Amino acid sequence: MRYVKWTLIALIVLIVGSFVHYTLPQHDIVRVVGTNTERTIIASNRAMFWSSGEPTRDVQFIQTVKTNGKTMEYRNEDTGWGWPPYFKFDTSSLYTEASDAVSNKANPEWYSITHYGWRNEVLSIFPNAIAIKPVSGADAKVVPWVNIIILTFFAIVLLLIWRMWVQFRERTIDPLVEDAGEAWDAVDDKADAFADSARSKARGVKGWFSNLRK
Template identity: 40%
Template sequence: MRWPRIIFIALLVLIFGAFLHYTLPQRDIVRITGTEIIRQDFSGLNRIFYAQGDSGNAQPDSRDLRLINAVFPDRVNEAGEVTRAGSVMVYRNEDTGFGWPPYFKLDSADLHAEASNLTSTGADPRWVAITHYGWRSRLLTTYPNAVEIRLVDGPDVTLIPWLSILILLGLAFVAFMAWRIWERFEDRVIDPIRDRLAVQWAKLKDRAAGRG
């Protein structure tokens, strides 16, 4: 019974970790290369990875989707030579409304205008920090959802994810308290019941063997 329990707990941890990685805010330092609006058809496979249309509008199976195209900084060596060109990234720009995850984003149109205004070229780059959640999957045609854009000093700026750290610390505290409560419940309730059942079972075995 030991290995099935370990595998079950490992699967729960893996699923919960993936849920947190998808939901918690992340920030990328990128250069915006353009914005566009495409017509997106939603299937049963990728529908759960999209939020909703603009708040107040109907939610059809096919609708316009705002996208923000960006590129990461180039990788350079100590001599300042480019060793690898920056990879590209595409973000969607959708309202989350009052659903899950609870970002309460209602300004996707304003964010689209802001992203268009911050578009720049490689010759004269403007670096921004895009706060987002979600995953980019070319197979499922899904994009991380941008929730905030902020101009930064350069591609090497360091950003500390204070909000994610606080959320993870809070979850760790809740998990620790739940474990302590379960331990006390097990000591005060489950263990005495288990001991009484063991004693009764031993008496039944003795009676069945003619020793009672």
Template identity: 50%
Template sequence: MRYLKWGFWAVIAITVFTFLSYNLPRHDIVRVVGTEVRRVDFGENSIFWAAPDVGTAAATSRDVRFINTVRANGKPLVFRNEDTGWGWPPYFKLDSSNLQAQAESLISTKADPVWVSVTRYGWRSNWLTIYPNAVGMKVVAGPDARIIPWVNIVILTLLLVLILVIRAMWRQFRERSIDPLIEDAGETWDDAEEGAKSWFDRLMGRKK
């Protein structure tokens, strides 16, 4: 039973961590090297793509904007640039075309780099063919610029407070409602066991 309990909480923890890892905003400092629009046919990985741009119809394939970038260590990082609209996650992004134009204006070379902090959510996976979605960008002083994730700090703090409140409420509920029931059930069981033992002793005594 103990292993089952720990297994249950492990599954809950992994689920929450995965959910937050995908949906919380992150910041990547990169150099924009190009942009493109690519036709994408959606399949099993369609869950990792946003809804069509606001004002367009849903389809199994559509043109998707991409922003090609390079990290300071020379490794490429490709972002998709899709509206999130009023759906999930709640970034309310409706300006993917403007962001594409901004990215094009920030294209730079290795000899004369312009470093940009891209705010995004999601994962990059070559195997699943998924890309993080860029939701904003701003020019920074250099590749070592420090970005404080205030949004994540606020969200995680509120989440921690919520967990502590729920835990306190659960402990009060358990102490007031569940524990007395368990104690009463235990006493009832002990009384029944004692009664059965007395009956058995009397029965055995009569047989003697």
């Protein structure tokens, strides 16, 4: 039973952690190398990783190279009023900014791209770019203030929920368990007393028959 409990807890943590990591904004320092629009067929098993829309549609992409030399591609789609709640409606403007930010390896210009989501080549999914802004260089650091504020808020909420649960358990559940334990002890004591009485009567009957045989 203990293994089932910890397996369930680990599964919940994994699911919640994956959801949070996918949803919260992330920042990559990159060099933009190109932009393009591709006719894309989105399979039903991948639709949850794309913005809502037709399964076959034109999707804008931003092609970049990270500071470590690895490539990274981002899709550029509006989120609208849906989830995640980034309320992105400026796809065309972001595409123009990204196109204007293209630079080559000889004269690199570095940008911070804010995005959410994952890149997975097997599933053909791409993170969705939210914003792009120039930075001082490849070694620039971006402090994730939004993530810090959101995670701190949720940590406080979880702490409050935990404290409420502890107080509820101390005031309601523990007394019930204690009363049930006392009731069970009382029943057990009565059972022991009944058993002792029965044994005493049995000994009396046995002595009575012994006296008769004499």
